[in-house]
Amino acid sequence: MDHVRTTCSLCEASCGAVMTVEDGKILKVVADREDALSGGFICAKGAAIPDLEADPDRVRTPLLRKDGELQPASWEEAYAFIDDKLSAILAEHGPQATSVYVGNAAAHNLNIITYFEDLAKALGTTNLFTAASLDQNPRQVVSGLLYGDEFALYVPDIDRSQLVWIMGANPAESNGSMMVAPGFLGRMQKMHERGGRSIVFDPRRTMTADRASEYIPITPSGDAAFLAGVAHTLLKLDPPKTTALLLVDDLEQIAAWLAPFKPHAVADACGIDADTIVRLATELRETEAAAVYGRIGTTTQLFSSLTCWLMDMVNILAGNLDAVGGSMFPKPLLAQPNTIGPSGVGEGFTVGKWTSRVSGAPEVISQIPMACMAEEMDTPGDGQIRALFCLAGNPVTASPDTKRMQAALDGLDLLVCLDIYQGETASKADVILPSPPRLARPNYDAYLYRFAVRSYGRYTQQYRPLEPHERSDRETLLRLMAIAQGHGWDADIDALEEAALAATVDVMTQVPQSAIEGRDTDEIMQMLRTLDPGERRMDFGLRIGPFGDSFGSRDGITLQTLKDSPQGVDCGALVPRLPESLRTRSGRIEAAHEIFAEELERLSAWLNAPRPQFTLIGRRQLRSNNSWFHNIEKLQHPTRECTAQINSGDADRLGIASGDLVRVSTPKAAIEVPAEVTDTMSPGVISIPHGWGHGKLEGKLNVAAANPGVNVNTIVDYGDVDPLTWNGRLNGMPVEVVKSNTG
Numbered sequence: 074m075d076h077v078r079t080t081c082s083l084c085e086a087s088c089g090a091v092m093t094v095e096d097g098k099i100l101k102v103v104a105d106r107e108d109a110l111s112g113g114f115i116c117a118k119g120a121a122i123p124d125l126e127a128d129p130d131r132v133r134t135p136l137l138r139k140d141g142e143l144q145p146a147s148w149e150e151a152y153a154f155i156d157d158k159l160s161a162i163l164a165e166h167g168p169q170a171t172s173v174y175v176g177n178a179a180a181h182n183l184n185i186i187t188y189f190e191d192l193a194k195a196l197g198t199t200n201l202f203t204a205a206s207l208d209q210n211p212r213q214v215v216s217g218l219l220y221g222d223e224f225a226l227y228v229p230d231i232d233r234s235q236l237v238w239i240m241g242a243n244p245a246e247s248n249g250s251m252m253v254a255p256g257f258l259g260r261m262q263k264m265h266e267r268g269g270r271s272i273v274f275d276p277r278r279t280m281t282a283d284r285a286s287e288y289i290p291i292t293p294s295g296d297a298a299f300l301a302g303v304a305h306t307l308l309k310l311d312p313p314k315t316t317a318l319l320l321v322d323d324l325e326q327i328a329a330w331l332a333p334f335k336p337h338a339v340a341d342a343c344g345i346d347a348d349t350i351v352r353l354a355t356e357l358r359e360t361e362a363a364a365v366y367g368r369i370g371t372t373t374q375l376f377s378s379l380t381c382w383l384m385d386m387v388n389i390l391a392g393n394l395d396a397v398g399g400s401m402f403p404k405p406l407l408a409q410p411n412t413i414g415p416s417g418v419g420e421g422f423t424v425g426k427w428t429s430r431v432s433g434a435p436e437v438i439s440q441i442p443m444a445c446m447a448e449e450m451d452t453p454g455d456g457q458i459r460a461l462f463c464l465a466g467n468p469v470t471a472s473p474d475t476k477r478m479q480a481a482l483d484g485l486d487l488l489v490c491l492d493i494y495q496g497e498t499a500s501k502a503d504v505i506l507p508s509p510p511r512l513a514r515p516n517y518d519a520y521l522y523r524f525a526v527r528s529y530g531r532y533t534q535q536y537r538p539l540e541p542h543e544r545s546d547r548e549t550l551l552r553l554m555a556i557a558q559g560h561g562w563d564a565d566i567d568a569l570e571e572a573a574l575a576a577t578v579d580v581m582t583q584v585p586q587s588a589i590e591g592r593d594t595d596e597i598m599q600m601l602r603t604l605d606p607g608e609r610r611m612d613f614g615l616r617i618g619p620f621g622d623s624f625g626s627r628d629g630i631t632l633q634t635l636k637d638s639p640q641g642v643d644c645g646a647l648v649p650r651l652p653e654s655l656r657t658r659s660g661r662i663e664a665a666h667e668i669f670a671e672e673l674e675r676l677s678a679w680l681n682a683p684r685p686q687f688t689l690i691g692r693r694q695l696r697s698n699n700s701w702f703h704n705i706e707k708l709q710h711p712t713r714e715c716t717a718q719i720n721s722g723d724a725d726r727l728g729i730a731s732g733d734l735v736r737v738s739t740p741k742a743a744i745e746v747p748a749e750v751t752d753t754m755s756p757g758v759i760s761i762p763h764g765w766g767h768g769k770l771e772g773k774l775n776v777a778a779a780n781p782g783v784n785v786n787t788i789v790d791y792g793d794v795d796p797l798t799w800n801g802r803l804n805g806m807p808v809e810v811v812k813s814n815t816g
Contacts, residue, residue: 078105078639079533080516081119082181084698086248086255087518088115089531089641092122094512097537099123109643110529114256116248117696121707126510130704130774131493134542136505143495143505148544151504152552152562158487158503159556162460168197169430169456171557174446175203176466177699180520182508184546185464185491187519187610188554190439191573192462195554199427199441200449200458206442207471208369209251210798211377213438217422219385219664221656222411223438224523225402227388228252229364230647231260231526233398235269236356236363240296240384241370241804245280246693250368253518253525258284260526269362272353274299275370276690277718277760278753289353290755293688294805295343296367297376297676299350300383301334302343304390306354313358313392316651321389323665330670331386333677342680344755357391362398364388370690373803375679377795379672386664394651401647402654405522406530406630407611408618411654414584419656421663424797430456434799442799443472444791450481460487462553465508469497470700470766473789473801474741491549495773496700497766509543512536517611517635528620531641532611532632547607567606574601574609581617588617589624597624608632620644668797675796684757685807689737691785692718692760700764703777715765715782716749719810723757724750727812734813737761739806741790744783745813759810761785763803 077092081102089108093101102122104115125131137146137154146154162170173193179185193201205213217223229237231254242250244257254260261271261284273282274291282288291299308328312318321327336347357363365388371380385394393399404412410419425435429445431452441449446468450458461482472478482488482501490499491506499505508514516533539545551566560569578601579594581587589597601609612632615621622629635642657663696708717735729735731750736743737759746761754760766784767777786803793802 077512077536079511080518080531081115081122082516082518083118083122083701084248085180085250085253085521085524086111086114086116086257087253087521087525087531088119088255090115090119090122094536097512099126099512105640107640108531109641110253110525110527110531111255114259117708118698118702121702121705122511124705124707125702128704130495130776132495132505132507134507136495136502138503143500143502151506152556155487155489155504155553156556156562159460160559162486163557166457166459169200170459171196171198172200172202172449172458172461173198174461174463174466174468175201176464176468176471177204177208178465178701181518182465182546183515183517183519184550188547188550189464192550192554192557195557197557199436201440202443202446203440204443204466204471206437206440206444206798206800207373207803209372210437210442210800211372211795212251212381214424214798215378215381215385217438218666219382219662220411220654221419221421221658221663222654223422224409225411225654225656226251226524227394227400227402228254228524228526229366230362230398230401231257231264231364232646234264234362234364235267235398236360237261237264237269237271238274238357238365239271239281239285240274240365240367241374242366242368243275243279243281243693245284246695247368251524252366252368253521261285276688276755276758277692280695289345289349292342292344293690293758294375296371296374297380297383298334298339298680299343299345300380300387301331301673301676302336302339302347302350303354303357304383304386305331305334306336306351307358307387307390310355310358312390315389315392315394315396316649317389317394317662318392320652320655320662321664322659322661326665327386330673334673339680357387357393362396363391363393364398364400365393366400370804373691373800374805375802376672376676377800378797379669379676382664382669389662395649397649402650403523403525403647404528404619404650405525406528406618406620406642406644407519407522407614408588408621409523411656412619413581413587413617415586416653417655418658418660421656421658430454437798442794443468444794444799444801446472447474447477447481451477451484459485461485461489463488463490463492463498463502465491467496467498467700469501470764470784471786473786473791473803475766475784475787489553491546494704496770500770500773506549508546509539513539513543514545515607527646528644529641530635532635533639534636545607570606574598574613578613588621592624600624604632672796686757687723687808687810688758689785689806689808690758690760690804692762694762697762697764700767703764703767703780704774706776709776709780714749715746715762717746717810718749718751718754718760720754720756720758721750721752724748727810729812734815736811736813737788738809739788739790742788744785744787745815746783759808
């Protein structure tokens with residue numbers, strides 16, 4: 074019996090874990106009390122890893138569609154089929170007829186997150202879609218515009234904060250999102266014990282709100298109105314002359330834009346009275362070490378990008394951006410764009426380098442927004458998508474306008490899914506290529522550590538070799554890339570990757586002020602060749618990173634350092650990074666973009682607009698993460714039901730009791746879902762969780778099919794998008810709610 078140290082990697086908390094392994098099976102998973110970041114915290118999802126790994130419905134060998142049914146096949150058969158189909162599509166229709174979709178689960182898989190962009194480049198397509206445009210792109214785009222890098226994403230320095238505002242987020246149940254802070258509630262409690270405070274702004278009294286110092290209900294999509302009122306007040310309070318404030322371009326212009334948004338002008342729209350807005354702004358200004366943190370409720374609503382921009386303005390005007398205990402920019406161990414090359418200046422950031430074929434939507438972070446995915450597949454013409462590689466995602470469940478997405482996928486000539494389940498999307502595939510079990514793959518949360526509250530990393534080596542029927546995700550993606558490039562599925566993928574890595578090294582040796590500027594490429598490659606081919610990229614990224622050894626030219630870390638430290642490597646607390654972290658052309662915080670003036674005008678018109686009788690919001694669930702864990706019996710729980718939560722007063726008025734079916738509709742469509750009457754909901758607001766709707770998976774995902782729920786995205790109108798990023802409005806939608814006649 075072995076005890077294997079690892080990282081849970083089922084959500085964004087990245088908790089350290091210890092797996093008890095016997096005869097190649099995971100028997101038990103507990104928290105790693107010596108983990109340098111999580112320090113002994115793990116949630117119910119982590120404890121269910123053995124059940125996830127042993128799930129009898131899990132896909133373990135390739136499945137190939139034959140005679141209309143997905144049937145077991147060899148890897149060679151699967152690759153050969155893809156080679157034939159893709160080659161024909163490329164020959165007849167060109168690279169723009171292909172596409173890649175990357176789902177949320179990819180963020181928790183080192184090999185997928187490492188290679189997915191390479192696959193898109195190998196295909197030669199600009200049709201790259203990711204779950205980020207269902208979720209977080211407004212935050213990233215605003216960071217890109219202001220700081221020159223879309224991954225300049227600040228997090229609350231919770232371990233040293235004295236005041237944290239939490240807006241549209243529920244880290245008690247999500248375990249943090251775009252914020253790696255394992256055991257967030259424990260960290261928040263420690264802040265309270267040192268005299269600090271936390272305030273939650275949400276239309277629903279969440280588990281986080283129950284533990285906070287103060288809970289303030291807010292109108293759905295009212296965040297921008299509230300923050301504009303706070304920013305207006307902070308300007309009147311004379312903002313402190315911090316480094317961040319002194320770096321802001323055109324502060325006078327921004328002040329003029331915000332002048333109309335006095336607290337009394339925004340109070341009714343956001344549901345927070347003017348005196349409270351002034352009191353909160355004053356507390357934020359006067360509290361040393363304070364931070365404003367917002368998440369999915371702020372990035373999937375009517376004013377997503379504007380809300381993110383206003384959050385930045387409030388953090389800056391209160392003196393808390395880039396301040397210890399405030400909102401700070403992480404410095405991950407792996408090299409990032411804002412830790413490479415000359416500091417404080419760069420190429421800047423833009424959107425719209427190209428546009429989508431049908432709607433002309435702008436490119437955002439080298440991706441086409443998900444709002445365009447179905448239309449790009451089902452609209453005839455030059456460039457119509459005919460092949461999709463779906464990596465660790467489930468767009469049928471995740472994407473709004475579910476029925477159109479289903480029909481569009483059915484019309485493809487080739488659908489390849491890299492997945493462990495036959496979910497709603499993968500069950501439509503021509504080929505399913507399974508990921509190996511976690512014991513047979515290495516792990517490093519490369520994507521997530523960009524949002525960590527400390528400079529930290531933890532690497533888990535592969536525990537056992539792959540079995541004959543298993544392939545690494547690295548091999549799978551490299552073989553798909555070889556097929557796309559015309560080399561054939563049986564090409565020497567190690568040689569292809571080495572050539573690509575050598576080209577990357579060569580470029581980096583020519584980047585001014587890089588960690589290996591002026592070095593010999595062959596010398597660097599010789600050092601990398603001492604490692605397994607699958608480890609070389611990782612070692613390279615660490616060694617040229619801010620804590621790396623620069624391939625022997627300074628003291629620092631390497632991949633071996635992480636291998637020798639199974640409890641994780643902690644390079645310290647966050648440190649102020651301005652202006653060093655900027656990559657704008659001007660070397661300043663470029664905040665006065667005209668789009669935000671236009672959005673403030675739209676907000677001004679909305680302040681006095683009539684309000685709907687009901688507004689729909691989503692909700693997090695502790696024992697779930699999108700559609701991931703609905704087939705795990707151990708995670709079935711009364712707190713994780715697919716229900717429509719509704720305020721008791723609204724329920725009484727409509728004659729609705731808990732358990733009654735309610736009909737929730739938009740002009741797009743209607744769904745029927747059981748009601749859950751609760752006083753945690755604000756009047757006029759209902760909440761339905763996302764990721765459900767498994768009614769057609771019997772025989773494929775039996776536990777999920779027995780408790781299917783409904784897919785709330787069925788009723789979402791994807792024509793309603795954020796003007797800057799084209800993210801869909803998944804929260805704050807006007808809906809009609811009535812008691813169902815069929816209930």
